[in-house]
Amino acid sequence: MEQFDTIILGAGAAGLFCAKFATEKGASVLVVDHAKRPADKVRISGGGRCNFTNLYAEAQNYLSANPHFMKSALARYTQWDFIDLLARHSITWHEKNPEKGLGQLFCDGKSAAIIDMLLSEARSAEIRLSTEVGDIRHDGHQFIVTLNGTPVQCRNLVVATGGKSIPKMGATGLGYQIADQFGLTVLDTRPGLVPLTFAPHELDWIAPLSGTALEARVTANGTSFDEALLFTHRGLSGPSVLQVSNYWREGDAITVDLLPGQDAFEALKSERSQNGRRQMQTALATLFPAKLATALAEKFQLKGNLADHSDKALRALADQLHGLTLKPTGSEGYRTAEVTLGGVDTDGLSSKTMEAKSVPGLYFIGEVVDVTGWLGGYNFQWAWASAAAAGRAIAAQS
Structure with a gap:
C-alpha cells in the first residue's frame, strides 16, 4: 500500500498552498483533486485577474461563530507575506480603485500567474488530478484513504475541499461529510457573497x-x-x-x-x-x-x-x-455564490494549527471551515493563512 506523510484533499488555493509548507522539511505529500485542472476558482476569480488578497485583511472582516478564531492564522501569515511571495515570482499587481480605499489587490496579468506560482511552490508534492476520493478511515495509527478505488496510507490528512459554492465547477459537501464522520460539528451552511x-x-x-x-x-x-x-x-x-x-x-x-x-x-x-x-x-x-x-x-x-x-x-x-x-x-444560491457561509465548527479546531482537537493528524483549512471573509480578496487571504498554519504544523513533525 502506498504511504505518504500527508495527503491533502483539494488542489485549490488552500490545498496547494498548504503543500508548499508541508513539504519544506522533506516530508512526502500527496495532493489530490477530482477536477481535471488545479485551482479553477483561482483561475476565474477577479474577472480572470485574481483578487488575491486585501490590504486591510483583519479578523473584523470575517464572519464566524467565533469571531476571534482567525486572528492567530491571519497574524502569522499576513497579506504582506503573500505580497512578498509574489515579488519573488516577479508577479506584478495593482490596487483596484485606490481612491475608494477598499484595498483590493489584483494581478496586472492573468490569474494563471498565481496558479503557476502555487504549483511551483508545491513542486515537492505529488499532485494527482481526476482522482475520486472514496472511503476514509483511521486504523488507530494512520488514515487510509481510498483514491480511485485504491487505498493509500498517510499520517496526516488535510481537508481543503472548499464549500458548496459554484457546483458546476465541481464543488461538493465532501469536507463536511468527513468532519461529520470523525465527530466534528458542522454548522449550517448557506450561500454567501451572492445576488x-x-x-x-x-x-x-x-x-x-x-x-x-x-x-x-x-x-x-x-x-x-x-x-x-x-x-x-x-x-x-x-x-x-x-x-x-x-x-x-x-x-x-x-x-x-x-x-x-x-x-x-x-x-x-x-x-x-x-x-x-x-x-x-x-x-x-x-x-x-x-x-x-x-x-x-x-x-x-x-x-x-x-x-x-x-x-x-x-x-x-x-x-x-x-x-x-x-x-x-x-x-441566487450556490450556483453563483462566491463563498459558503458556515462549515466546520472552529470550536473543534486549533486556531494555531487548524488540527482537529479530537482527531490528531486531521486538519481543515480554507472555505470548508466556518470562516468567511468579505468580498475583495479576504477569502483568499484566509486560504493562504489557514494553509500556512496547517502546513507549518505538519512540517514541524518532520
Whole structure:
C-alpha cells in the first residue's frame, strides 16, 4: 500500500498552498483533486485577474461563530507575506480603485500567474488530478484513504475541499461529510457573497432596470456597505449587495440608500429653487441614471413638477431615497455564490494549527471551515493563512 506523510484533499488555493509548507522539511505529500485542472476558482476569480488578497485583511472582516478564531492564522501569515511571495515570482499587481480605499489587490496579468506560482511552490508534492476520493478511515495509527478505488496510507490528512459554492465547477459537501464522520460539528451552511432575488411585485419595477448600476449604501441587520449596486432581471447584485448577503437572513428586509454621502432633500430643494417647473422625473434624473429616475417617479407616484412639492413632501421623498426598504425572497444560491457561509465548527479546531482537537493528524483549512471573509480578496487571504498554519504544523513533525 502506498504511504505518504500527508495527503491533502483539494488542489485549490488552500490545498496547494498548504503543500508548499508541508513539504519544506522533506516530508512526502500527496495532493489530490477530482477536477481535471488545479485551482479553477483561482483561475476565474477577479474577472480572470485574481483578487488575491486585501490590504486591510483583519479578523473584523470575517464572519464566524467565533469571531476571534482567525486572528492567530491571519497574524502569522499576513497579506504582506503573500505580497512578498509574489515579488519573488516577479508577479506584478495593482490596487483596484485606490481612491475608494477598499484595498483590493489584483494581478496586472492573468490569474494563471498565481496558479503557476502555487504549483511551483508545491513542486515537492505529488499532485494527482481526476482522482475520486472514496472511503476514509483511521486504523488507530494512520488514515487510509481510498483514491480511485485504491487505498493509500498517510499520517496526516488535510481537508481543503472548499464549500458548496459554484457546483458546476465541481464543488461538493465532501469536507463536511468527513468532519461529520470523525465527530466534528458542522454548522449550517448557506450561500454567501451572492445576488439577492425578489418576488414578482418588486420585480415589476426592478427587472426593467436590469443592467443599471450606481453607488449605494446597502444595509442588512445593522451592517452596511458603500459600493456599487446593480439591478438584474431577478433582483439586485453588485458588490454592495454581495457584501450584505453574508449578513442577510431569509425573511429579513434590506435598506438601500440610493444617495450615500449626499443630502437628497437639499439637492431637490436647490433644484426646485432654480428649476421649479421641471417634472419630478426630470428632477430625479439630475441625481440618478435616467431609467432609474423614471422607475422611482412611477414607484413613488410622483406627479406634477418640483414647484408643486412642499418642503415636507420633498423631505418625505428624500427619506425614501435614503432609506428604500426592500424584502428579498431569496438568493441566487450556490450556483453563483462566491463563498459558503458556515462549515466546520472552529470550536473543534486549533486556531494555531487548524488540527482537529479530537482527531490528531486531521486538519481543515480554507472555505470548508466556518470562516468567511468579505468580498475583495479576504477569502483568499484566509486560504493562504489557514494553509500556512496547517502546513507549518505538519512540517514541524518532520
